[in-house]
Amino acid sequence: MALSAIEPLKYECGWVNSILVLRDNLKEINFVIKQSQEHGVIDKEHKCGHCDNKCQLDSKRWVWRCQKKVAIGKQKAKKCNYSVAVFKGGWLSQAKVKAGDNLFFSGVYLDKIFTYEFIRREIGWTNNTISDWCNFIREVLENYCEVVRKPIGGPGKTVEIDESKFGKRKYNKGRTVDGQWVFGGICRETREFFAEPVLTRDREPLLAIIKIYVFPGTTIISDCWKAYYYLGIEGFDHQTVNHTYNFVDPETGAHTNTIERQWRSYKEWLPKFGRKKYHFRGYLARFYFLSRWKSLIDRYHHFMLAMAALYPPTN
Known part of the structure; x- marks a missing residue:
């Protein structure tokens, strides 16, 4: 069965059936070889040295x-x-797992329903192996984001910016005791967005990120955090809303509801357990990738291309 046959099954039968079709396909060596060659993971031919x-x-x-x-x-x-x-210099050059299992794991990881339990049951990997390959995939996704991301907004467009604390409470109650600050923005018109983990919410790091990800001339809406005070003299049309009194400014209509909803979506996709601060860039890259490509077939296709781009075969 061709990989393209997975797409209709995703909508007719649900996620599990579609991913299990992928698993059954990846048991066939010829299918694995064909998909790897078509996406540049391995060479289509090789000359004797x-x-x-x-x-x-x-x-x-x-x-x-x-x-x-x-x-x-x-x-x-x-x-x-x-x-x-075959995989010399490529994605599986140092791997001690089957190529089909690795590609199946990648397909599972590219969905919100990914769990360690599912992988342990389907291909028998240990938790340490799963954790290692999660790290490898996040590395590919981070590189993908660096390559494809471009500034958002521009004249006539509005970008909402905000910072949010991604943390957890001890015993699920009381004040947040630990977590990671993330700064981000979203364009209302195009729904393009960015998010970056930050150490502090000071003016310099936030302004540096804004200059990278937001076009000059953009209308930027934020809350009244002091780090944003100088956006007006940095080439942006800056509007604010004071959340102490209103969620929507009664005079200008300015609000940051769009980015607030985006934060909720981000947090839904984060791992529920075992989150590490040094992995946050990878967590955010995964969310960006899965938001950009909605269907399993698109995610799998573009991930394999990204994998081949970062780990080209060196034969």
Whole structure:
């Protein structure tokens, strides 16, 4: 079954059936090879490093192997027997897991319903293995965001900005005792957005992020946090709403409801347990990627392209 057949199943039968179709496809070596070659994860062909002959793919051992017979002096011709790993320099170059299991895990991770329990049940990985591959995937997604992201807003457009504390309460009650500050913004007209973890909410780091992610001439709406006071002289049309008194400014109609809703969506996609501050950029990159590509087939396709871009084969 072709990978494109997954898409209708996603809507007719639900997430589990569609991802299990992917699992069944990835049990077929030829399917794994075809998908990996089409997305640039492995080369479509490879020339022998000894005799420049076109190698054949040994799918059982995942190596390119030269079968050409070569005569050496008066000796009887023997096979060149040159070989090199298919994934050399690529995504699975140092992996000790099956290629099909890895690609299946990647497909599962690209959905909100991803859980350790599901992976343990379906492919038998340990928690440590799952954690390691989560880190590898987040690395790919972070690189993807750096490549595709562009400034938002512009003249005639409005961007709401805000900072939010992503934290948890001890015993789920009382004041927030630990967490990570995240600064972000969203364009009302295009729904394009950005989010960056920050150490402090001081003027300098926030202004530096705004200059990277927001076009000059944009109308920026924020609350009355003091770090935003100088946006008006930095090339932006700055409006504020004082949340001490109103959620919507009674005179200008300014509000930050859009970015507030975005924060709720971000927090729904965060891991429920075991969150680490140093992984927050990866958590945010995952949310950005999954928000950009809504269907499983699109996510899987673009993730494999991003994987190949970051870890190209070096054969």
